[in-house]
Amino acid sequence: MLIWARRLRADRPRRAAARLAGFGYAVPGTVLAVGVVMVLASLDRGLNDLLAAIGLPGPGLLFSGTLFAVIFACTVRFLTIPVQGLDAGLQNLSPNLDSAARSLGARPAGLLRRVHLPLLRVPLATSALLVFVDTLKELPAALVLRPFNTNTLAVRAFELASDERLADAALPALAILLAGVAPVILLTRSMRVPHAPSP
Amino acid sequence: MLTLDRLSLRFDRQPVLDPISLTLDEGRIGCLIGPSGCGKTSLLRLIAGFLAPDGGRVLLDGEPVAEAHRQTPPEQRRVGMVFQDIALFPHLNVTDNIAFGLHRQPPATRRARVTELLALVGLPGLGDRYPHQLSGGQQQRVALARALAPRPRLLLLDEPFSALDAELREQISREVRQILLREGITALFVTHDQNEAFALADQVGVMHGGTLRQWDTPYRVYHQPADRTVADFIGGGVLMPGRVRDADRVDTALGELRGPLPPGLAPGAEVDVLVRPDDLVIDDDGPRRARVVECLFRGARMLYTLELDNGQRLPCLASSHHAHAEGTGVAVRLDLEHLVVFQSSRFTSR
Numbered sequence: 001m002l003i004w005a006r007r008l009r010a011d012r013p014r015r016a017a018a019r020l021a022g023f024g025y026a027v028p029g030t031v032l033a034v035g036v037v038m039v040l041a042s043l044d045r046g047l048n049d050l051l052a053a054i055g056l057p058g059p060g061l062l063f064s065g066t067l068f069a070v071i072f073a074c075t076v077r078f079l080t081i082p083v084q085g086l087d088a089g090l091q092n093l094s095p096n097l098d099s100a101a102r103s104l105g106a107r108p109a110g111l112l113r114r115v116h117l118p119l120l121r122v123p124l125a126t127s128a129l130l131v132f133v134d135t136l137k138e139l140p141a142a143l144v145l146r147p148f149n150t151n152t153l154a155v156r157a158f159e160l161a162s163d164e165r166l167a168d169a170a171l172p173a174l175a176i177l178l179a180g181v182a183p184v185i186l187l188t189r190s191m192r193v194p195h196a197p198s199p
Numbered sequence: 200m201l202t203l204d205r206l207s208l209r210f211d212r213q214p215v216l217d218p219i220s221l222t223l224d225e226g227r228i229g230c231l232i233g234p235s236g237c238g239k240t241s242l243l244r245l246i247a248g249f250l251a252p253d254g255g256r257v258l259l260d261g262e263p264v265a266e267a268h269r270q271t272p273p274e275q276r277r278v279g280m281v282f283q284d285i286a287l288f289p290h291l292n293v294t295d296n297i298a299f300g301l302h303r304q305p306p307a308t309r310r311a312r313v314t315e316l317l318a319l320v321g322l323p324g325l326g327d328r329y330p331h332q333l334s335g336g337q338q339q340r341v342a343l344a345r346a347l348a349p350r351p352r353l354l355l356l357d358e359p360f361s362a363l364d365a366e367l368r369e370q371i372s373r374e375v376r377q378i379l380l381r382e383g384i385t386a387l388f389v390t391h392d393q394n395e396a397f398a399l400a401d402q403v404g405v406m407h408g409g410t411l412r413q414w415d416t417p418y419r420v421y422h423q424p425a426d427r428t429v430a431d432f433i434g435g436g437v438l439m440p441g442r443v444r445d446a447d448r449v450d451t452a453l454g455e456l457r458g459p460l461p462p463g464l465a466p467g468a469e470v471d472v473l474v475r476p477d478d479l480v481i482d483d484d485g486p487r488r489a490r491v492v493e494c495l496f497r498g499a500r501m502l503y504t505l506e507l508d509n510g511q512r513l514p515c516l517a518s519s520h521h522a523h524a525e526g527t528g529v530a531v532r533l534d535l536e537h538l539v540v541f542q543s544s545r546f547t548s549r
Binding site: 094101104107114115 | 244247249272273276279280282283299300303349351
């Protein structure tokens with residue numbers, strides 16, 4: 001999740017892309033899941049056809065049949081959270097910080113690594129956390145896209161609840177709650193000292 | 200050292216800088232002054248490489264760093280910059296801030312340079328502090344040290360003292376001049392405070408509306424302004440109407456003035472004569488009467504606004520030993536060292 005966020009940061013000036021990222025959040029999870037299946041399935045078919053053409057055994061449903069599908073769908077769906085969070089974080093930094101770093105010999109990559117990342121630790125952590133919690137709760141997309149023999153907590157809770165096994169469903173449901181709340185508490189704690197000296 | 204060659208810039212087809220040319224020699228301190236919005240900060244950003252010019256060239260040591268279609272990126276120009284909002288890295292302590300531009304050097308060299316700079320800016324022993332633990336003046340000094348650390352070819356300072364209070368500003372600007380001279384740094388300042396410019400600079404440039412009106416020594420900018428805009432902006436003077444009598448005499452409400460006149464003025468031509476606050480002296484034996492309209496106490500000096508019989512208002516800077524109340528009459532005499540005369544143009548907005 002951090003990696004997405006990091007990748008996004010580099011995309012910052014491309015405002016249109018950022019707005020597009022918000023799209024996934026607006027679309028219902030089921031619709032998104034179907035869309036993802038279509039895209040990934042055709043990707044799989046293309047890849048398998050290509051490998052077959054050069055005489056290699058196909059890897060099967062490499063994209064649509066694995067965890068990749070779930071991760072990809074969640075990326076698309078929750079992309080907007082880190083985009084917004086980091087954007088807000090960046091707005092707080094004086095553009096002169098960037099200029100100062102550049103005039104002191106930092107290349108754009110150095111600027112990102114030595115100035116932006118350290119200064120964006122808090123918004124980075126916040127959005128990573130939000131994405132984590134949201135992903136944990138995401139039901140429809142996971143339901144459609146999860147590979148066989150893999151379950152997310154939300155799917156498990158849903159299955160048990162729809163079987164009327166409410167007592168059993170409580171366990172994964174509570175797990176979601178705990179897993180969701182624990183990092184929030186940690187984060188609130190760490191945010192109380194926003195300028196804690198770092199090594 | 201620094202040469203700007205017909206440099207121009209536009210935003211949305213709106214010209215921000217009309218072709219500007221100037222030269223700053225090695226080790227000299229230049230200063231650009233002008234009202235806000237005259238393009239002086241844009242000019243600095245062009246030199247530093249944060250903006251690309253629409254025309255013209257920037258040359259450092261004779262080597263072009265910005266041309267119409269070829270820009271050297273800012274990190275390769277070796278041009279240091281001190282910003283108006285100081286812009287220290289809040290997540291780094293003073294030592295790491297200063298060492299930011301030295302990261303390619305071995306740690307021992309880096310440490311030595313940081314210690315040297317901390318001593319230079321008068322902050323030894325504060326290396327472990329964070330920017331938010333420092334006062335405004337201290338932050339400014341750290342910002343200067345940070346910009347000086349990689350030994351830039353040219354140092355740019357964008358209104359570096361505007362965030363400081365008046366008293367501190369004078370002290371720091373004097374210190375900065377000492378530091379720049381000691382390090383032999385070529386520097387270009389931007390400010391809207393002419394006292395600061397005169398105190399710091401070897402060369403002063405007056406900018407107005409995206410053009411450089413005059414690029415000269417402070418003395419000449421003050422006493423021989425190139426045009427009425429410069430005269431208007433510098434020194435708080437007033438242009439008083441007059442009429443040319445002959446080759447070196449002008450008649451005004453304060454009597455006949457003598458001095459060299461610009462060529463091409465026929466006798467009888469309407470002109471404007473520059474009167475600076477320090478040109479007018481309150482003298483009981485003075486030939487003219489004036490009424491005190493306003494007086495501003497400035498400590499050692501008193502700044503009066505005087506009104507002549509014909510309604511002409513003039514500023515007058517006098518010793519505050521004798522106070523003249525508003526509304527009283529005084530006798531004045533004009534003590535004009537440098538006669539500055541412009542052809543009268545009744546078309547200008549003033």
